[in-house]
Amino acid sequence: MRAVVVGGGKVGYYLVKALIEKKHNVTLIEKNSTTCKKIAEELNVDVICGDGSDVEVLKDANIEEADVVAAVTGKDEENLVICQMAKVNFNINETIARINNPKNTAIFKALGVDKTVCSTQVICNLIEGEFNSEPLQVIESINSGEMVLVEAKIDKKSAWIGKSVEQLKLPKECLIISIVRCEKVIFPRGNEDIIEGDKVLIIINTNRKKDVEKSIIGG
Template sequence: MKSIIVGGGKIGYYLLKTLKERNFDVVVIENDKRVCQSIAEDIGVEVICGDGTDIDVLIDAGINDAEVVAAVTGADEDNLVVCQIAKSIFHITKTIARVNNPKNIAMFKKLGVDKTVCSTAVIANLIEGEFDKDNFRIVQTFERGNMILVEIKIDKGSLWDDSFIKDLILPKDCVVTSILRNDKAIYPRGNSRIVNDDNILILTSSNGLNDLRKQFRGTKEK
């Protein structure tokens, strides 16, 4: 699965580094040749030097094979254009835009951008969440990306299957807010049991989400 990052500045650089460490197939588009060279040497990802709002440049970057496009330049107008092109022309299912001016968030959403965030860590989690969406789904972000509501699908034999809420060892900054079962919401109490096919809503921080995903990828000991 492939993601394209438009913008290789400070935010884009650390985003690329994070995704590279998580072993994702990622390509960056950046119009500054010196920045392109620096990214290629330091991080070792594929770099396309050009304008991310140019359709031909996006095609060269492999947008036809991409599932996620994240526009993280320092210009909100460019980020909006990139996401609109990705949606309307290339039918990308997930577009993420960095918003430098919080006043633009409502406008971005009205114009079809899937997610608007300010934090590098949150953008990385949104991209990873898209590739891990069978079990993890980021429902919403709050406080400019500092708080995240995530939904986790419980599979048979997974870490929390057939467990009581009171017995869960949750990472720091993680709170179970609801259990969704058969289209009904259950308020979680200590003696509430989690079963196969439940969906668990958890409010967490960016760091908490990383720890939660690492923990949950384990399986129950037999």
């Protein structure tokens, strides 16, 4: 997966670092030349020194080849402009913007930004989740990583299809908190059946994640 990250501050730095560790192809755009030099020396990443809201700079970063663009500068207005340019000028399917003021969330959504987040790890998980084939996507870490909130996307191959919640063989350290079905949230009882297309949100101990994955794929 190829990602373009705009903004080389702390959020951008650790986001790029995390994506590189996951073997993704990343290009970073940052205005400050000193920051660019420092990141280029520390990380194995292509760094473009320039304004991420400049069309020519985006072209230099080969944005046309990107699967996702993440705008994580310290200014909400810049992140909005960058995401809109990625959509309008380069037809990027997936844009993610860092938001510093939560009050701007509705505005960003209304103006076409696909996802808005305020956490480096959440941004990374969103990007990762768009392009991996694992049955569980980690949404957020809880209690210093001891537990995780995960999303199970139920496709036609899932062993959970047609089973009720109470029939699922899950670890006791696991709690199904909701099912998203056709944009509606269901708070399931034991007799609620799982169907194809459901997104099941689960809280589980990190060390039991593999057990839940095996249950989903029928292992």
